[in-house]
Amino acid sequence: MLKERMASTISSTAYSSLFSLHFNSWRKLSSRMLESNVFCKPTRPNISANYKAENGKKLYLGMDFGTSGARVSDESPLTIPTSSVDVHQSELDHDSVHSDGDGGPDMQTPNESDASVDESVAESALEMEDVSVSLRPVVASIAIDGTSATTIIIDSTSGDPLCRPYLYNESCPDALPLVKSIAPPKHTVCSGSSTLCKLVSWWNSCDSSKESAVLLHQADWLLWLLHGKLGVSDYNNALKVGYDPEMDSYPPWLLSQPYSHLLPSVQHPGTKIGCMKEDIRTQFGYPKDCLICTGTTDSIAAFLAAGATLPGKGVTSLGSTLAIKLLSTKRVEDARFGVYSHRLDDKWLVGGASNTGGAVLRQLFSDEQLKKLSEQINPLEASPLDYYPLQAVGERFPVADPNMEPRLHPRPKNDVEYLHGILESIARIEAKGYTLLKDLGATPVEEVITSGGGSKNEKWIKIRERVLGLPVSKANQTEAAYGAALLAMKGACENTASD
Ligand SMILES: Nc1ncnc2c1ncn2[C@@H]1O[C@H](COP(=O)(O)OP(=O)(O)O)[C@@H](O)[C@H]1O
Numbered sequence: 001m002l003k004e005r006m007a008s009t010i011s012s013t014a015y016s017s018l019f020s021l022h023f024n025s026w027r028k029l030s031s032r033m034l035e036s037n038v039f040c041k042p043t044r045p046n047i048s049a050n051y052k053a054e055n056g057k058k059l060y061l062g063m064d065f066g067t068s069g070a071r072v073s074d075e076s077p078l079t080i081p082t083s084s085v086d087v088h089q090s091e092l093d094h095d096s097v098h099s100d101g102d103g104g105p106d107m108q109t110p111n112e113s114d115a116s117v118d119e120s121v122a123e124s125a126l127e128m129e130d131v132s133v134s135l136r137p138v139v140a141s142i143a144i145d146g147t148s149a150t151t152i153i154i155d156s157t158s159g160d161p162l163c164r165p166y167l168y169n170e171s172c173p174d175a176l177p178l179v180k181s182i183a184p185p186k187h188t189v190c191s192g193s194s195t196l197c198k199l200v201s202w203w204n205s206c207d208s209s210k211e212s213a214v215l216l217h218q219a220d221w222l223l224w225l226l227h228g229k230l231g232v233s234d235y236n237n238a239l240k241v242g243y244d245p246e247m248d249s250y251p252p253w254l255l256s257q258p259y260s261h262l263l264p265s266v267q268h269p270g271t272k273i274g275c276m277k278e279d280i281r282t283q284f285g286y287p288k289d290c291l292i293c294t295g296t297t298d299s300i301a302a303f304l305a306a307g308a309t310l311p312g313k314g315v316t317s318l319g320s321t322l323a324i325k326l327l328s329t330k331r332v333e334d335a336r337f338g339v340y341s342h343r344l345d346d347k348w349l350v351g352g353a354s355n356t357g358g359a360v361l362r363q364l365f366s367d368e369q370l371k372k373l374s375e376q377i378n379p380l381e382a383s384p385l386d387y388y389p390l391q392a393v394g395e396r397f398p399v400a401d402p403n404m405e406p407r408l409h410p411r412p413k414n415d416v417e418y419l420h421g422i423l424e425s426i427a428r429i430e431a432k433g434y435t436l437l438k439d440l441g442a443t444p445v446e447e448v449i450t451s452g453g454g455s456k457n458e459k460w461i462k463i464r465e466r467v468l469g470l471p472v473s474k475a476n477q478t479e480a481a482y483g484a485a486l487l488a489m490k491g492a493c494e495n496t497a498s499d
């Protein structure tokens with residue numbers, strides 16, 4: 001049923017480009033087993049997770065559809081949080097978390113041009129078959145985070161895509177002059193990779209019918225498959241299409257545009273949208289009242305997972321890309337440098353996302369090689385090598401330059417020296433980012449917490465401490481899926497409080 005739905009919903013081309021990038025390694029799940037009654041799915045199917053939610057406890061399912069893979073986390077509060085759950089203060093027993101490590105096949109970042117997507121991968125992407133059948137009946141709610149500004153335009157009458165998806169780091173410079181002519185100076189949308197530039201580019205190039213078109217972000221589209229209400233987003237995903245999280249509405253300069261009818265409605269992250277669709281619920285054994293809640297973007301979910309709550313705390317997501325988020329009392333927007341502010345309750349997450357990061361490392365080294373080479377690095381010694389590690393031409397932050405060339409030469413004969421130079425160069429980009437945020441008026445960073453795949457590299461943490469001149473640590477919860485699970489819990493608790 002779901003496979004047919006998926007197959008009928010999206011053309012193979014659009015489907016493969018949206019899914020093949022993200023779900024080729026759906027089977028590779030980072031996992032955490034919690035000693036208490038909280039359960040995360042095993043990485044390897046042969047690990048039979050036999051953790052059961054104790055009677056009366058519920059599970060909250062978070063799904064992270066990051067750049068290079070998908071992960072899921074189930075969390076259950078050991079004590080039911082206060083009714084006004086502030087997602088990063090929920091009372092979860094972090095101490096009992098222990099990792100059984102990443103598992104599954106060594107994940108290779110799929111080739112973006114990979115046109116062949118295995119239908120069973122896509123089906124399992126939403127089949128959630130890795131959530132133990134015995135636990136599905138106690139899943140109270142689900143939330144999903146996805147890559148920011150990954151955009152798909154759907155026909156609201158048929159549910160079919162009207163174009164291929166635009167990926168998070170794709171730039172549409174053709175639309176930039178028009179977007180700059182309608183938006184305030186330095187606004188977040190005034191970047192070629194903004195969702196609004198992708199929308200305007202499609203609008204100006206599309207010759208098919210547009211009346212019934214609706215714009216969705218990656219997380220919105222995946223959640224729609226579960227709840228069935230088209231055109232619902234959250235104020236983090238909607239930021240780069242122009243939504244103003246401070247006004248809690250789209251600005252007049254955007255609503256007056258001919259394409260404003262495509263804009264999704266916007267809820268706060270972790271808000272109940274509805275219950276899981278009956279056909280999916282019965283097919284996979286989820287409870288009648290399993291709520292589907294609005295999600296967020298992957299780096300916001302990573303911030304929530306890290307649990308930083310005080311201004312001056314920074315969270316760096318060292319994933320395929322380098323995304324930094326600094327908790328600030330002041331909102332800062334400056335598209336000249338790719339700086340924007342996400343709302344987090346009554347504060348601001350000021351930051352940006354660079355195209356540097358782990359994906360460049362993965363092009364050069366396997367995770368095993370990264371581990372072995374890193375062990376030989378002396379992090380207290382500065383590398384003389386000066387690179388700008390990019391996978392391809394174009395940078396978003398702290399320099400917004402769609403024509404910036406990668407710089408990874410000269411390559412020394414010794415791979416330890418080469419990796420040291422790359423890690424140190426990425427650290428310098430991170431430091432430049434935090435300095436820029438301070439210069440633009442954000443609360444100065446005092447400490448950096450690290451999430452994402454790169455957070456497991458202790459030597460890199462030491463290099464970054466030296467380059468940043470700040471305390472740098474690894475988050476207790478390094479997976480964005482945990483942050484999405486906190487949003488699922490928030491939605492369920494608010495729903496209970498409103499009953
Ligand atoms: N030991 C390591 N040192 C540095 N980077 C690493 C290490 N192991 C994995 N990575 C990087 O982590 C990245 C994956 O992190 P992840 O958070 O899963 O990314 P995303 O969420 O963007 O898909 C990969 O690009 C990989 O290069």
Ligand SMILES: O=C(CO)[C@H](O)[C@H](O)COP(=O)(O)O
Pocket residue numbers: 066067146147148149168236297298299300319320321322323351352353354
């Ligand atoms: O690089 C990315 C993909 O991993 C995204 O751009 C990242 O999510 C940053 O966007 P945002 O700050 O809006 O969350």
